[in-house]
Amino acid sequence: MPIYPVKDNKPTRNAFGEAMAELGQSNPDVVVLCADLKGSLKLEKFSENHPDRYFSIGIAEADMIGTAAGLAIGGKIPFTATFAEFSTGRVYDQIRQSVAYSNTNVKICASHAGLTLGEDGATHQALEDIGLMRALPGMTVIVPCDANETYSATMAIAKFKGPVYLRFGRPNQPNFTEINPDFQIGKANVLNPGKDVTIIATGILVWKALEAAEILQAEGLTVRVINIHTIKPLDVEAIVTAAKETGAIVTAEEHQKNTGLGDAVAHVISTQFPVPLEIVAVNDTFGESGLPDELLTQYGLSTQDLVKAAKKAISRKK
Amino acid sequence: MTHSELQTISRQLKRDVIKMITHAESGHPGGSLGMADIFTALYFSEMKHDPAKWPSVEGQDLFFLSNGHIAPIWYATLARTGYFPLAELSTLRKIHSRLQGHPATKEGLPGIRVASGSLGQGLSVAIGAAMAYKLDNRPEWIYVAMGDGELNEGQIWEAAMNGPHQKVDNLIAFVDRNRLQIDGSTEVVKKLDPLPDKWKAFGWNVLEINGHDFAEILAAIAKAKTNLGTGIPTVIIANTVMSKGVSFMENIAKWHGTPPTKEMEAKALIELAPTEWKDYDDPAARVYKGRN
Ligand SMILES: Cc1ncc(C[n+]2csc(CCOP(=O)(O)OP(=O)(O)O)c2C)c(N)n1
Numbered sequence: 222m223p224i225y226p227v228k229d230n231k232p233t234r235n236a237f238g239e240a241m242a243e244l245g246q247s248n249p250d251v252v253v254l255c256a257d258l259k260g261s262l263k264l265e266k267f268s269e270n271h272p273d274r275y276f277s278i279g280i281a282e283a284d285m286i287g288t289a290a291g292l293a294i295g296g297k298i299p300f301t302a303t304f305a306e307f308s309t310g311r312v313y314d315q316i317r318q319s320v321a322y323s324n325t326n327v328k329i330c331a332s333h334a335g336l337t338l339g340e341d342g343a344t345h346q347a348l349e350d351i352g353l354m355r356a357l358p359g360m361t362v363i364v365p366c367d368a369n370e371t372y373s374a375t376m377a378i379a380k381f382k383g384p385v386y387l388r389f390g391r392p393n394q395p396n397f398t399e400i401n402p403d404f405q406i407g408k409a410n411v412l413n414p415g416k417d418v419t420i421i422a423t424g425i426l427v428w429k430a431l432e433a434a435e436i437l438q439a440e441g442l443t444v445r446v447i448n449i450h451t452i453k454p455l456d457v458e459a460i461v462t463a464a465k466e467t468g469a470i471v472t473a474e475e476h477q478k479n480t481g482l483g484d485a486v487a488h489v490i491s492t493q494f495p496v497p498l499e500i501v502a503v504n505d506t507f508g509e510s511g512l513p514d515e516l517l518t519q520y521g522l523s524t525q526d527l528v529k530a531a532k533k534a535i536s537r538k539k
Numbered sequence: 540m541t542h543s544e545l546q547t548i549s550r551q552l553k554r555d556v557i558k559m560i561t562h563a564e565s566g567h568p569g570g571s572l573g574m575a576d577i578f579t580a581l582y583f584s585e586m587k588h589d590p591a592k593w594p595s596v597e598g599q600d601l602f603f604l605s606n607g608h609i610a611p612i613w614y615a616t617l618a619r620t621g622y623f624p625l626a627e628l629s630t631l632r633k634i635h636s637r638l639q640g641h642p643a644t645k646e647g648l649p650g651i652r653v654a655s656g657s658l659g660q661g662l663s664v665a666i667g668a669a670m671a672y673k674l675d676n677r678p679e680w681i682y683v684a685m686g687d688g689e690l691n692e693g694q695i696w697e698a699a700m701n702g703p704h705q706k707v708d709n710l711i712a713f714v715d716r717n718r719l720q721i722d723g724s725t726e727v728v729k730k731l732d733p734l735p736d737k738w739k740a741f742g743w744n745v746l747e748i749n750g751h752d753f754a755e756i757l758a759a760i761a762k763a764k765t766n767l768g769t770g771i772p773t774v775i776i777a778n779t780v781m782s783k784g785v786s787f788m789e790n791i792a793k794w795h796g797t798p799p800t801k802e803m804e805a806k807a808l809i810e811l812a813p814t815e816w817k818d819y820d821d822p823a824a825r826v827y828k829g830r831n
């Protein structure tokens with residue numbers, strides 16, 4: 222199987238900050254709006270280098286989304302920056318009306334997504350954001366798997382015209398992809414070939430999918446691993462091909478089972494090519510305070526959970 | 540209780556906060572320390588509340604924490620007034636704990652009636668509770684605390700319009716006016732001044748106090764209570780110092796949400812001299828059983 226050496230361990234939000242600093246230099250239309258979380262979103266460099274294009278909005282997320290829509294109408298490319306929960310649930314209708322329905326060119330950039338935000342606990346752990354955003358017509362939803370992919374995706378959405386939700390996180394994370402100046406929104410990446418089962422993973426679960434594939438490989442099974450960094454528009458072809466060629470699918474995400482990647486994939490395979498499907502996700506519950514790895518284990522998102530789900534999917538093949 | 544006794548309790552609560560957050564290796568010391576005096580005045584002197592009656596609201600003043608990140612001072616206060624065992628304070632922010640990073644009801648911690656942490660929602664909830672108390676002719680009071688950065692949120696101002704509209708003169712709101720939020724000065728991040736004028740324009744009875752002076756805190760509450768019958772709610776803008784009582788942490792935005800190191804904890808605990816209430820991990824630690 223292809224080996225992915227870990228370049229370093231790095232939070233995805235750091236790469237977001239680096240990409241914003243680069244975009245500040247290369248694209249004069251890029252502006253940033255931040256809701257009192259400059260340090261958390263790593264925007265110090267952008268704000269220092271471009272004080273005229275960095276707007277401190279304060280803790281006023283609803284106002285931030287509306288203001289971003291106005292800036293987009295005025296010809297700018299606004300990037301909004303706060304935690305995932307306050308980027309989505311807090312401001313759902315502002316996004317729905319002023320961004321998605323009005324098709325304004327706003328980039329909603331959301332850090333500290335999911336359980337791995339850690340000790341702050343459930344109030345801050347966005348587990349419904351992918352569902353909320355993918356429900357909106359016209360919204361593009363991107364969840365990069367590591368720091369380098371976050372960098373690539375951030376650069377790509379600046380070039381792309383239309384509303385985007387970009388989801389990343391707080392903890393250190395194995396950084397194993399190459400920076401890709403040609404990042405294709407909507408195009409899944411097959412990271413590992415395999416015939417017995419496919420794990421379709423997004424965000425930080427992609428690395429765990431590779432770990433699970435390695436464990437299963439040692440047991441004589443071959444596992445296709447797909448990094449589905451774009452949840453919407455979904456790469457239907459990659460999913461249907463995987464269903465046809467491997468006959469069993471596991472999805473993996475740091476999100477609620479209801480409304481997430483698993484639901485999106487279930488829709489595709491049940492309507493186009495039904496095969497056994499196992500969904501690894503948070504099972505209809507809120508999170509809690511704890512350390513990132515403790516929480517992933519507690520809520521069924523560990524590498525071992527992926528291994529078990531893969532075996533179960535394979536065993537359900539007719 | 541004398542003001543000097545209240546000062547001692549406040550110092551003990553600050554010791555508790557420093558120890559809890561250092562042990563948790565994460566959390567929000569700045570606002571917790573800065574609001575210790577107001578929590579002490581409320582729970583140890585002013586409020587009518589009885590943990591033995593929990594969760595009934597019968598005969599109870601209610602307190603809501605809108606700026607949920609300062610949960611450590613609330614947890615220390617609740618444990619020291621008998622809502623749950625002191626030993627639990629050492630579980631702050633750990634997995635399976637009832638002491639979540641931000642106040643939560645799901646784990647069943649006594650003393651907490653609604654989750655907070657996502658800012659801007661607590662004043663609305665407190666006004667709702669005050670409306671319910673009015674409907675039932677309850678004579679008890681509703682208290683709520685908010686951060687000053689938190690006032691950036693639009694929902695606060697929707698609630699600010701609603702308070703006088705619903706005539707909840709049984710509500711007393713506190714603003715922790717420490718002039719800091721995460722990204723720095725409140726006036727740089729999103730200008731708030733002139734803050735008293737804003738609340739006055741929304742129809743509130745506005746009092747401004749030194750939030751570290753027990754005489755001023757208690758006098759302001761007494762004054763707010765004379766407003767009963769006017770239909771006008773009160774907001775007390777408490778001028779405070781972030782991290783008050785620990786010299787090297789005072790008035791620095793970084794301490795909004797950074798845990799002290801072990802060495803800093805030791806230094807802080809020297810500045811906050813030990814009290815006869817004893818630290819929570821001391822078997823002789825005291826819980827207030829006085830005024831129920
Ligand atoms: C809706 C929402 N947006 C952002 C945050 C992140 N956040 C937590 S505390 C805080 C700053 C609060 O400032 P202030 O109310 O002045 O509290 P202090 O720092 O003085 O304790 C921010 C931005 C949040 N918890 N909720």
Ligand SMILES: [Mg+2]
Pocket residue numbers: 686687688715716717718719720
């Ligand atoms: Mg403040």
